[in-house]
Amino acid sequence: MFKVLLLDLDGVLRLWDPDFTGAVEQAHGLPAGTLAVAAFAPDRLQPALTGVVDDRAWRASVADAIAVEHGEAAHAAVHDWMAPAGTVDHGVLEIVRRARSGLRVVLFTNATSRLDDDLVQLGLGDEVDAVMSSADIGMAKPDPDVFSRVALANGMMFSEIAFVDHSPENVATAEILGIRSHLYTGVDGLRTFVDGLLSS
Secondary structure, three states, X not given: XXXXXXXXXXXXXXXXXXXXXXXXXXXXXXXXXXXHHHHOOHHHHHHHHOOOOOHHHHHHHHHHHHHHHHOOHHHHHHHHHHOOOOEEOHHHHHHHHHHOOOOEEEXXXXXXXXXXXXXXXXXXXXXXXXEEEHHHHOOOOOOHHHHHHHHHHHOOOHHHEEEEEXXXXXXXXXXXXXXXXXXXXXXXXXXXXXXXXXHO
């Protein structure tokens, strides 16, 4: 019997405007792709995702890196880019509410230390039973050990956990560990998956 549903946040319950990054770059005179290249460089992003540095320090390092080539406009650009918290996919939220009728729903996400503030801004604080962030755990998906940490924290065996994520790599890792998993590609597939969990 499944007892916990681990649910990814970004790309599942939270959505981002695909045109927003380009609009910010254009507004601040930055070449297309500048923000993502600086922010998601592994040696800069990974410490933020694992809690080694906090979100504010990560943002500052991103702005400083961009400023080397593009000047002080970088700081305003990073501020504007990282100010929003995204939007909630209400179709997914409806499924989350249904899932909670028979399962504990735990947000399980790679995120920086700003996650709690984002969840408040999104109005999701009371919509899940718990939140487990990579910045708090100290390791990030798809590290197999992070799944063990989450299982222990919830007092569950892998066979009692279901997992939903938008990343094929994360889903593949969970499946290797024996966790029932679903690669999120849309609301209809998620609804079918959750209904199967509730009826099992």
